[in-house]
Amino acid sequence: MSGNAFKGLWFGAALLLSACGADWGPDQHGRTVESSELEGRWLLVNYWAEWCGPCRTEIPELNELAAADTGLQVLGVNFDGLQGDELSAAAQVLGIEFTVLGDDPSERLQLPRSEVLPVSYLIDDKGALRRTLVGEQTRDGILGIWREER
Structure with a gap:
């Protein structure tokens, strides 16, 4: 391997690792x-x-799931890209108690863009997409799928 190729490989690996440790941005409370x-x-x-009835x-x-001590972290993302005060207001109107990310993590987690809502992605502890759950889910249903995947 040439010196330039090695430097390029090293630089790419450094970028990838730095993205893994980067913060996930603000939540609906600005934290x-x-x-x-x-x-x-x-x-x-x-x-x-907000316009999605099944959501x-x-x-x-999802609030119940997030409140349970299961080891599964629930994160929300607004499909319409709301941020700041708009995101906070929408989350409050819908009664969302779990963390809502202001920055869409789809690129970071390599998630496909869904054309339907609601959609949830189950990501394992190594950051790999394990399941795509399309449509309205229940706490017990999600826990069952999560237990199958672990």
């Missing part, structure tokens, strides 16, 4: 979600919108 809070954890990343029905189930 920074630090990478140390999510590293090595199973994640359920749920995309929602509204699903949110209480």
